[in-house]
Amino acid sequence: MPDLREARKRKWVPLLIGIGMVVGLAGAAIYRKHRVQTSNASEAGVYCENGIGAAKHHAGMANELAAGSHVAEAQSAWVPRINDNQPPERAPDGMIWIPGGQFWMGTQEDQMPDAKPWHRVYIDGYWMDKTEVTNQQFSTFVSATGYVTVAERKPRQEDYPNAPPEKLVAGSVVFSPPDHPVALDNHFRWWNYVPGSNWRHPEGPRSDIKARMNHPVVHIAYEDAVAYCNWAGKRLPTEAEFEFASRGGLDRKRYLWGDEFMPSGKHMANTFQGHFPDTNTVEDGYRATSPVGSFPSNGYGLFDMAGNVWEWTSDWYRADYYGTLATRGDIAINPKGPADSLDPSEPGVWKRVHRGGSFLCTDQYCARYVAGGRGKGEVDTGTNHLGFRCVREPGRKVEKAAAANGRFEARQGEL
Numbered sequence: 001m002p003d004l005r006e007a008r009k010r011k012w013v014p015l016l017i018g019i020g021m022v023v024g025l026a027g028a029a030i031y032r033k034h035r036v037q038t039s040n041a042s043e044a045g046v047y048c049e050n051g052i053g054a055a056k057h058h059a060g061m062a063n064e065l066a067a068g069s070h071v072a073e074a075q076s077a078w079v080p081r082i083n084d085n086q087p088p089e090r091a092p093d094g095m096i097w098i099p100g101g102q103f104w105m106g107t108q109e110d111q112m113p114d115a116k117p118w119h120r121v122y123i124d125g126y127w128m129d130k131t132e133v134t135n136q137q138f139s140t141f142v143s144a145t146g147y148v149t150v151a152e153r154k155p156r157q158e159d160y161p162n163a164p165p166e167k168l169v170a171g172s173v174v175f176s177p178p179d180h181p182v183a184l185d186n187h188f189r190w191w192n193y194v195p196g197s198n199w200r201h202p203e204g205p206r207s208d209i210k211a212r213m214n215h216p217v218v219h220i221a222y223e224d225a226v227a228y229c230n231w232a233g234k235r236l237p238t239e240a241e242f243e244f245a246s247r248g249g250l251d252r253k254r255y256l257w258g259d260e261f262m263p264s265g266k267h268m269a270n271t272f273q274g275h276f277p278d279t280n281t282v283e284d285g286y287r288a289t290s291p292v293g294s295f296p297s298n299g300y301g302l303f304d305m306a307g308n309v310w311e312w313t314s315d316w317y318r319a320d321y322y323g324t325l326a327t328r329g330d331i332a333i334n335p336k337g338p339a340d341s342l343d344p345s346e347p348g349v350w351k352r353v354h355r356g357g358s359f360l361c362t363d364q365y366c367a368r369y370v371a372g373g374r375g376k377g378e379v380d381t382g383t384n385h386l387g388f389r390c391v392r393e394p395g396r397k398v399e400k401a402a403a404a405n406g407r408f409e410a411r412q413g414e415l
């Protein structure tokens, strides 16, 4: 585990100073914070320059292996199989039984080297939330526990000893599109750190969620998502669990619903239309988040597994992880991700995997709503296009461990 406190210090000190220095002009740390919000073309560009080497290295090893050994033969004959098991118990509220099985995971998309290559994975069955966790659900959790999210906490002086006290301001990162076309080489042009933004105020202090209680909760950091799942007697999905479920029983299709992005001209997910990032034509009906379940469900009956908001998984992010698994040549059984994190575009910054893409994804910039597409982010960073959903292993009691009705007084003390 990295020293997260140290990591935060590195990030926040310049960030906090930057806020006070120039309105609308963030410091290097804000830029850095912005950079992790989404996987997109500029990041892909940076990533391709810095990270593709590692990914290629591993993918290349995998290709050599596949080309020259019995593994290739075995793989070519290998077919996915969905387990033929029945739900072991009555379905928990709002959850769907995902039977598990063996499948091809990843993509072969050249612009997504970290999601290459296809490799073989087997996972056991589990329950999964039908939708992203909503503001209503998160609100119930907060009412029951007093939990305070990372974005709501005032940074503590002891964590940022060099920051002037007046710069210790709670907030989060908000999509703030320019009103004119801009070069796509710098996320800084459309992401802003907004003091006072958090799950209750997605676009800043003057916004609220009154009319959005059935939208996915946003501005959720990793520990916020984990706290909710624990309280609900659940956990975050692994990356493999997310992908298996998202494919809905289909094998190596580009989209969760098939080969065509808009079959019969129909939008199948909440994504971005128009000209990114300045002109959102809202052809799918939504400028930002949509009520969960607004688009067709996938083959398992799950909603918004592509689009709407990115979702946390429990795996650490490594750009070379899939290459490593493929190189091993065997079937990865219930993989839980690598033991550490490495994003070649930001070495030393530990990140977890995000999945599914968001209402900001477009093929002009970030097409990571495709099956197998990956995202990533620092554990203490939420945005207004990042949420989560939970899974539950069969047989686990759904007692609201409610952290034994424990309230999160310690967190309150940080306000």
Ligand SMILES: [Ca+2]
Binding pocket: 132, 304, 305, 306, 307, 308, 309, 310, 311, 355, 356, 357
């Ligand atoms: Ca989603």
